[in-house]
Amino acid sequence: MEQLAILVDESTRAIVQGITGTHGRIVTKRMLDAGTRIVAGVTPGKAGEKVHGVPVYDLVEEAMREHPEANAAISFVPARFIVDAAIEAISAGLSPIVITAEHVPTFDALKIVNYATSCGIYIIGPNTPGIYSPAKCLLGFHPLRFFGKGRVGLMARGGGISYEVSGCILSKGMGISTCVNIGGDRITGLTFAQVLKLFEEDDETDCIVIAGEIGGTLEEETSTVTKPVVALIVGRTSPSGKRMGHAGAIIEMGMGSYESKVKALSSAGAVIARNPSEVAELLLRLT
Amino acid sequence: MKLYEFEAKQVFKDHGIPVPMGRVAKTPNEAREIAQEIGMPVAVKAQVLAGTRGRSGFIRFADNPNEAEKTALELLGSQFSGSKVASLLVEEKLDIGSELYVAVTVDGAARKFVMIVSPEGGIEIEEIAAKFPEKIIKKHVDPWLGLLDFQIRKLIKGMGLRGEQASAVREVLTLLYDAFKEHDGVLAEINPLVITKGGSVVAVDARLSIDENALDRHPEFKAKFEERKSHLEGAELREWDATRRGVGAYVELDGDIAVLANGASLGMETIDLVSDLSGKPACFCDIGAMVTAELVENSMDLVLSNPRVRVLLFNILGGLVRCDLVADGIVNHARRRGALVPMVARLSGTLEEQGRNILRGAGVETFDSIFEAVKRVVEMMKELEK
Numbered sequence: 001m002e003q004l005a006i007l008v009d010e011s012t013r014a015i016v017q018g019i020t021g022t023h024g025r026i027v028t029k030r031m032l033d034a035g036t037r038i039v040a041g042v043t044p045g046k047a048g049e050k051v052h053g054v055p056v057y058d059l060v061e062e063a064m065r066e067h068p069e070a071n072a073a074i075s076f077v078p079a080r081f082i083v084d085a086a087i088e089a090i091s092a093g094l095s096p097i098v099i100t101a102e103h104v105p106t107f108d109a110l111k112i113v114n115y116a117t118s119c120g121i122y123i124i125g126p127n128t129p130g131i132y133s134p135a136k137c138l139l140g141f142h143p144l145r146f147f148g149k150g151r152v153g154l155m156a157r158g159g160g161i162s163y164e165v166s167g168c169i170l171s172k173g174m175g176i177s178t179c180v181n182i183g184g185d186r187i188t189g190l191t192f193a194q195v196l197k198l199f200e201e202d203d204e205t206d207c208i209v210i211a212g213e214i215g216g217t218l219e220e221e222t223s224t225v226t227k228p229v230v231a232l233i234v235g236r237t238s239p240s241g242k243r244m245g246h247a248g249a250i251i252e253m254g255m256g257s258y259e260s261k262v263k264a265l266s267s268a269g270a271v272i273a274r275n276p277s278e279v280a281e282l283l284l285r286l287t
Numbered sequence: 288m289k290l291y292e293f294e295a296k297q298v299f300k301d302h303g304i305p306v307p308m309g310r311v312a313k314t315p316n317e318a319r320e321i322a323q324e325i326g327m328p329v330a331v332k333a334q335v336l337a338g339t340r341g342r343s344g345f346i347r348f349a350d351n352p353n354e355a356e357k358t359a360l361e362l363l364g365s366q367f368s369g370s371k372v373a374s375l376l377v378e379e380k381l382d383i384g385s386e387l388y389v390a391v392t393v394d395g396a397a398r399k400f401v402m403i404v405s406p407e408g409g410i411e412i413e414e415i416a417a418k419f420p421e422k423i424i425k426k427h428v429d430p431w432l433g434l435l436d437f438q439i440r441k442l443i444k445g446m447g448l449r450g451e452q453a454s455a456v457r458e459v460l461t462l463l464y465d466a467f468k469e470h471d472g473v474l475a476e477i478n479p480l481v482i483t484k485g486g487s488v489v490a491v492d493a494r495l496s497i498d499e500n501a502l503d504r505h506p507e508f509k510a511k512f513e514e515r516k517s518h519l520e521g522a523e524l525r526e527w528d529a530t531r532r533g534v535g536a537y538v539e540l541d542g543d544i545a546v547l548a549n550g551a552s553l554g555m556e557t558i559d560l561v562s563d564l565s566g567k568p569a570c571f572c573d574i575g576a577m578v579t580a581e582l583v584e585n586s587m588d589l590v591l592s593n594p595r596v597r598v599l600l601f602n603i604l605g606g607l608v609r610c611d612l613v614a615d616g617i618v619n620h621a622r623r624r625g626a627l628v629p630m631v632a633r634l635s636g637t638l639e640e641q642g643r644n645i646l647r648g649a650g651v652e653t654f655d656s657i658f659e660a661v662k663r664v665v666e667m668m669k670e671l672e673k
Binding site for chain 1: 396398498500501550552555576
């Protein structure tokens, strides 16, 4: 039987939007080193250049004409141009599309996410390090040394906490099937509930980790699944009413508090860990 | 970014939403003059950004210019929810027939805008939700499609409106959504939207919050934002200063261990771990993903401007962040100040060996594990207290 990871795998053929910028170049190198098949880059006005051997085009459409096998995208386009770039990638039918940009206005994020949803396209982000299926595909900038290949499905908002959790899992001799970072903003494309469902149906995933945080209601919206779930919610000692870096991480009027998340996740059957190392210990016990 | 009532009303008025006649007063004398101009009983309303003003006596009524002046004298300079009342909105007092609630905001869970209305206006939405949950009517609005006519009809019907009033409120809903969209709002609220005994529809209170990530396309608000922040003091000033210095985020807490991390979730995790070992975090400082040595130096200056800070804890777990640049920043900072601040550094990720070597050379204790780093910093704090 063919073994597929969720969202990205060996069949992923990626286009990098904004490939000629500083981050576009650095991350393209890292993704190539991780074995990702990157077929083209796009930067308006830079057609004909090459970045680490990857040909650059002016338009996604032109890249698709030369590389019709392309089926996913990651963008390093800054916030002020992101609506245009994302709609361009959505219109080309690429999915998933990883949006790394920070400080995307809410209105713009809503436009992107709603258009993508109506087209059946998955958006990962904005404000995300991306997605990584070890030994298959890196569509993002996760530091590889914290990740081992294995059967734990991992989801988080930001990057740091997912590297930390994955590192602890690795140190206990386990590994990750796919790590999905949905992004730190108030509006995210993929939600925890959607990723949970994908992991539930994934043959390569035996158990699932939700590394969530205070603020928003994405953790509360997840439902019960048959696979074991371990959840960590960071920010339990953070004060309410303060925006803790992530636009999502603010407790307002009791919404999105640590207690409300733990309650919802526990009643859905998840086991609650208090820190990343406890996540790994609980996984050992559950599997 | 929250706007004051008078600012929000100006925006709504510019969009064609009827608001009461009135102006802002900064002195009791101005309040008297405005009341005189209006020539009938007035409302005198403290201009503050937080809290419910009505019940705490920060919205008062005056029958004549003398009373308006006296009321203004009492309100100006008084404290409300931690801020000083610096200005008042003096406007005509209306003959209230009924009060509606209308608002548009962002529903993060549904990933749409949401228009919320209720026939039970005049009290806070939380209270309406508690007392009359069945009387709150919501419609999700797609950012591309906008507020559609059938949705407005549903909202109007839900509020039980008919005839001329229905047409007037329908107009207000359309204009409110336009104002919200055009200014990149995250909340636009009119509560109450008053139907006067004479049958006219007027926005008696107004709230508007602007998306701070969209300020670049609203220069008029951006300037206001900068101006407003220039009056801050203490912790609030330092929090504002963070954005100027290019630091991702800075939130002040009341302890003595400054936590600097590259990422919000990592920072929150670090604060949890420090607190679990009975350490007391002094701040949460997210230095972000685009780290340069200069930014590290800036962040250190920022956290050290809080006089309570005794030790620093760096938690760097880099995806894009280069550990050697973080180390350079720390060393440059020590060189500039002529001394090393007591600190512990967890450096992991890109170029971690180089980074740790630089720091070891400068005498900084470095770790690969955050658990050990946190343990060490809490110990260090105890040693300092001895």
